[in-house]
Amino acid sequence: MHDHRLQPLLHDLVSTVRAPTTALSGTDGQIRPAGVQGLFHADARVLSQAGLLVDGREPEPVAHAVPAPGLSRFVSLARWLGDPTADPTVRIDRVRHVTPGAMDEEITVTSTAAEPVTCTVTLTLACDLAPVEVVKSGRTAAPLPASVAGGTLTWHSGRTRVTALLGAEDGGKGDGRPGATSSMSTGGAEVANASTGADPGANADADPGAGTSAGAGVVAGEGGAVLRWRVTVAPGRAVTLRWGVRVEDPEAVVAAPAGGPEWSRPRVEADDARLVRLARQSLDDLESLRLTEAEAPGDTFLGAGVPWFLTLFGRDSIWAARMLLPLGTRLAAGTLRVLARRQGTKVDATSGEAPGKIMHELRRHDYDLETSGLQLPAAYYGTIDATPLWICLLHDTWRWGLPDAEVAALLPALEAALGWLGSDGDADGDGFLEYIDTSGRGLANQGWKDSGDAVRFHDGSRAEPPIALAEVQGYAYEAAVAGAALLEAFGRPGADRWRDYAGRLAERFRERFWVAGGYPALALDRDKRPVDALTSNIGHLLGTGLLTAEEELRIARTLTDPAMSGGFGLRTMSAADAGFSPLSYHCGSVWTHDTAIVISGLARSGHGGVAADLAADLTRGLLSAAETFGYRLPELHAGDDRTLMGRPVPYPAACRPQAWSAAAAVAILHAATGLYPDVPSGRTTLRPLPGAPLGALSVRGLRVAGSPVDVTIDRSGTPQVTGLPAGMEPRPAE
Template sequence: MLDDASPSAPQAVTTALPAASHRLQPLLHDLVSTVLAPTVALSGGDGQIRPAGVQGLFHADSRALSQATLTIGGREPEAVGHAPRGPGGSRFVALARWLGDPVLDPTVRIERVRQVKPGGMAERVEIVSSATVPVAATVTLELGCDFAPIEVVKSGGDTVEAEAERTAPGEISWSSDGVRVTVTGEGARAESAGHARTAFLSWPVELAPRGRVTLSWKVEVHDPGAVVTAPARAAEWAPGAGEPRIAAADHRLSRLFERSLDDLRSLRLAETAAPGDAFLGAGVPWFLTLFGRDSIWAARMLLPLGTELAMGTLRVLARRQGTRIDAGSGEAPGKIMHELRRHEFAVEGSGLRLPAAYYGTIDATPLWIGLLHDAWRWGAPTEEVAALLPCLRAALGWLGEHADPDGDGFVEYLDTGGRGLANQGWKDSGDALRFHDGRQARPPIALVEVQGYAHQAARQGADLLEAFGRPGAARWREYAAGLAERFRVRFWTDGPLGRFPALALDRDKRPVDALTSNIGHLLGTGLLTGAEEAAVADLLVAPEMAGGFGLRTMSAEAGGFNPLSYHCGSIWAHDTAIVVAGLARAGFAGHAATLAEGLLAAGETFGYRLPELFGGDDRAALGRPVAYPAACRPQAWSAAAAVTLVHAALGLYPDVPVGRVLLRPLAGAPLGPVSVRGLRIAGAEVGAAVDREGEVVVTGLPAGISTERAAREVS
């Protein structure tokens, strides 16, 4: 998901840059995100938005406020705590110990209650005194706006504050290129500094003994050029009737699930031109927009909560499906796009220049096919699935005609335009693909997991074509069979822990022999035999891979391993969850539980808001995971990982077209008893519960759909 131009996507450059020219990506790990897409506030833990780094109020890839710092009596309050308040909400608590009674206990408390909405933010500042004497002070809010594009902020580039204008009593505005930001303070005095780059709202405040006062201010963003907006409809799993409810013996699973649902609600987006189709923005703050791979995976992981998000995501991407060959954008007929921006995404000094609609992804197209198939199995409306069959045929056409440019029988990528992403799988940083000895692989690259996605997509595409009476199913089943045969010959390699599928084939068709998490994505794709799946499962839970808080992206024994590298030793929540799901469905309950336990422990450490990724250090090193400092948080597929863990524990696998739900809960209930209300199958609200022995009971299934218990082959 990340580009090649930041510390999050390292380059193969070893020459040190002069300090003056070495731009650093701002750190995120200690900031508080308050988001209701497409708008997000990033502040310190004290609620202050300071003119530094990535702090600010952002809307649709642009910074609307670069500063909002509060003082009382000329001093900043001293922070003592903060907490989330549901989607788009945060509360910050601070003290003004220099005011009030001269005693050890603080007697003046400030609470800053923040509520972000699409296109704006409102704050309520509550000042409460428990002092025995009157308190008088001036509360001042210092404001700034720089309209900085997100890619400039991300690369640590220079920004310039815009000129402020007092437009009405208590009102300040900034304007640039059709975008207007307006801040209004109720009952406040508005003023600007002499250079008109900084503006102020101020309120004189007087509190009687044990008194309180509430101040309020808000910001509105008028941005007609934004390409994303809030969806027109609430989610199927929105609060209210049918909202998913969980009860679990392991409180970590319950809390992770509940917090993740709030984050997922806050990340919902739609295209400005088509607000009826929702999808999930990839992550805050760098990627709060449409990302093919990320939006698809997140929607796929959320299918137990309903198919509406999946169908919206499919339609949004189908409308932008490729129709021509374009080396600059990576577009090709039938190809699904990678990311959408309001303008070219160019990062200073990197050479990276991505067009607003960029197609540089090798996996989004087969994953799109997989999402359509899985949504159909979960009971998406037949007419909605049928309407996308022409796009399915186009996507299969890309797989057969454009995905293998050198004709060796494998799906591969190469950035022929020279200004796009060098690596185009989910591990898309510049140094992600390494041999066991640490050497970097050179493109064109055929990734291991992409062969699994392609194999599964061909078979699933065939199932859809056949079910809807369309021709071509036999061709794609033959394609899948041939790919599996070639894969078995070319990809398997030897390593210290035994034979395993290589990470990739490089430009010389050599197996890239590092042991990585990528091979876990093969589980359930049909590319492996049962014995091969068992071998892969054992490798994934070996200490070298699972010694941290989840699944490492690369074995700790590999030459390129670094626990805080972006893709060569860190742990990604979604990656771990995808592998947990594959292990669970294949019957490897113990293996799945080992990885799931790591994520639950990490979730507890991160306040049940799993970041995009975190360090892959051994558990014994610090007893808690190390933050990756530039990770998005919240992030769509990391939040969706909580739903995947619950789904794996319950083991419900619907096939609505044939009227069946296969039941395969984790044997022995290693995650403890779990019950959930508000799951959805074929649009009906369903409940499911697993007891201490691992037996599952399902209630509320629609008429004509029955359950069938799967044989337990492995534990």
């Protein structure tokens, strides 16, 4: 039996998001004082309970939906009210609208009963202002006392203030529009003290209503507060009750950007309707994850994921921006600038900072995760891959049409990042990028698979640091070549040095990483031994340029093994390895973004045959998973075989929505359509997956150098592109 605290489960919760604010509830809409449920704002839980009762009873849930960013709808029944028939005659619609720093709800009671229906509706609220790491650790925080004035409830801690507002009630049909909160109503309000154990359904006969809705009340105490409405609904009519929450949080390090999304919203038509639905939901989720720095609000990036990582994450924000480049360069430019402003300038073992290094994550205060022993400073740099990925993003954004002036402004950061590759990134001077946490309080593993047990040998034993990951060498090679191209194009010195660095890295990799099984090792350990587990990491090497064409095909063939690709996507570790578990975070599960990166690499490599077939098979696996998860693909799901249950098993602590999981939908569309522009050279390559394995597909509204571009693939696989900037007519793939 476990005697330690456990991270709360997430898989069956409904997320309503408008970053930096998120509501997490049950599928019935109830926010219960348990686990990770609550309303969160910028790394703090600002409501820990919002429980709805009708006559002291929970309504019976029947449906829920998330139809738009920041909007959720919940339908339930009060079958003990109304006519005594098999058909329910009293229905409760709960519409939740989240905006940055606020949440508003409308609770509509509709009756088709033959006689008027009278009931008491109560809403129990509590606030604990628990930091997100406390919640993630499975710990609890005591509810704060609420103060009441007029029709408002207030909680506060430090400079953070949370206010609940009791709105007006509408009689009649009820329009049900989210966010249409009426002005504050204090008429008839009853204000009294309540103990923490107060029954919110008590005194149901108090404040008798005269009309469709009357007698609003607020009761506050140390353990929470109750909003109470006495409601009478005439036959065939409805009553809508409104309430809301406002958050003042001057110490938040992230905020909502002004204006709309920085990318286009393409129109997708496809033989496989799942592609259309996945694109629609993913673009909604991406819109809801937009963030900017509170102190420098001009640049937008994507928060990594709900609820634990809704902040700036170097690796995650970079990958998501890179996947979205076919929709425009503005998000990538903002991400590049935000991270460049926080680029390392000194060596600091506690934070992992080093000159030129790109940071890992940003928090409002130090992050103490009790369950794992992590104690991270607010600005933490413990990542081995964010720096080369930043360079690759800058290069790719330039090729998609970022104006030269914006690229030039980032060249000093580029030179510093390249300098890190050849210095602190290679601490022992062996020519490979490697990591080790010397503080004893940071991340033991610092690649994208950053759990403590992620780097294992085939026999299941763990590798000891310093560790040089396979995929990171691919990123480093690509970054060196990309950096050389940028330096040369803008007349800066050093291009030859970085091309030479890339060439020598490829030679060393070929000598040291390939193992007897015919694939690259996951990593080299502290003794420079190949960590011989077969993992998805090697798929990230595809398309980086590190490998020869023959080596890329060998990897593609290796990944077609059912032990790797037999799940709904690509497993993070082969089922034939001793460390495999389908519910391991990084040793057997399927990660959406990981699979999408491999699909993109297979497409970029330009190989047909086995590579194209594998890309199509992995895509179909993700589309099947998307169906199961309502087209909001989670961070990861279990790596069980497709035949086990016919649908993926959820990973119970997976974040959803998550930026790079949502961006995977765009990566899939890009791989299928195969549009690869090079704006600086005036060339475009059009190389869709051969044979149209996903059927006919049309994506209208991509962006190349700001111009809207349409790509259509017919059922024979023949592509057509229109709208490219002048002089960039596509050429056939080589």
